[in-house]
Every structure is written in structure tokens, then in C-alpha cells.
Amino acid sequence: MRPIFTLSIIFFALTQIVSPQENDNLEAIIDQIQQKYEKITDFNSKFTQEATVRALNQVQKANGEVWFKKPGKMRWNYYRPKKDQIVSDGITLWIYNEEENQVIESSLSEVMDTQATTTLLSGLGNLKELFNPSFSKDHQFKENESHLIDLLPKGEGEEYSKWTVAVDKKSLLVETIYLYDPFGNLTIIRLRDILTNKGVPDSKFKFNVPKGAEIVRLPPSKKQ
Secondary structure (H helix, E strand, O other): OOOOHHHHHHHOOOOEEOOOOOOHHHHHHHHHHHHHHOOOOEEEEEEEEEEEEEEOOOEEEEEEEEEOOOEEEEEEEEEOOOOOOEEEEEEEEEEEEEOEEEEEEEEEEHHHOHHHHHHOOOOOOOOOEEEEEEEEOOOOOOOEEEEEEEEEOOOOOOOOEEEEEEEOOOOOOEEEEEOOOOOOOOOOOOOEEEEEEEOOOOOHHOOOOOOEEEEOOOOOOOOO
């Protein structure tokens, strides 16, 4: 089990929000998301993940810890149910599957093939240019103490058709992210113990191949 790559970029972009006025002006909130995002250089958080797979009628659960550092560095360490890893040093991406004891290695640029994911990971994204934001009217999640904001990607080819972020009204942190794919599946990421700009070292994004693991190196795609 692993987070989808687009998810990684979105929640790094939306780690903190400074509240505007009590009347919750959407335009002001989005502007301040952008301003805050541009000031964030690194990020660390514990997380839990629930992925609903409609075709299998299953809910897959996992937890772990995540780190980000601009530009393009990230590490997802899963602790349960398996000790999977996703690591990028800004150039190369490694995905480790503990059950298969296999590492898939590829160029980061090969998987960043959409405008939203590419620009947000590099720290250059503009939320209002890349997404159509709106206040969410879906109250099924009962986020009574949070602002719920929907983000619809303007471009084509994104892995998710919609993101909804829940921003705590008191702490003003994005604590929950809801991701919808075109097949009706929902992935929920809940964050806790969030830390930003604490000086995460580059060594955190060095990947060490587990003992005996098979390494599969993906060849460059033939982009036209």
C-alpha cells in the first residue's frame, strides 16, 4: 500500500493556512495558502491512510511517517501493515514493496508528467491557476471544526478527479485530505504531529536498498 504521487504534492502544498476574516472569504484563503506554501521549505508528519476499493468492497488501512523538502525531496515510511517506502532525492524515485522485497527505481521527471504535480513539487505551483477551488458542500465527513475546500484540477491526466482538504479552524492546519479517483474510490489521509521548517537534513532522502531486494529500473519513456 502506498500514497498516490499526486497526493504527496498536494498535501505538501497545503500544510498550513493563515485565517483571513471570520466570514471565510474563499479568495483570501486560497491566496494565503499560496503565500504560506511558498514559505515552507520542509515538512514532517505522522499519518494514517484509509483507501476504499469499491471493486473489492474493501477498506485498506495503513500508517506511517512522511517528510518533504523542497525541491522534490520526499520520504514516506510505512510502519503498518508492511514497511514499504517511497523515497525521492529530487532526481530519482524509489518505491520499495516489503512483501515482494522489490525496489522500483525511476527518474523523478518520468513520473511527474502533469502540470499540477510537476509545478507543485518543485515549489512553483499556483493553486488558482492549476485548480478550481470551492468550499465543499459535502458534509458526510462531519468536519465540524474545519474548513472544507474542494480542489478540482484544471488540467487533464491527473490521477485524482478531486481533492478535498479539511483545515482545522483553531490550529489552521490541514489535518485531513480526501482524494477521489475516476473509478469512485476514496483515499483518506489524516495528519498529526505536524512540523514545518525544522531543517530536515538531505540525508533523510537517501535511499538504502534493503538486503536482498530485487531492483527494477524503469527505462526512460519515449516522450514525443
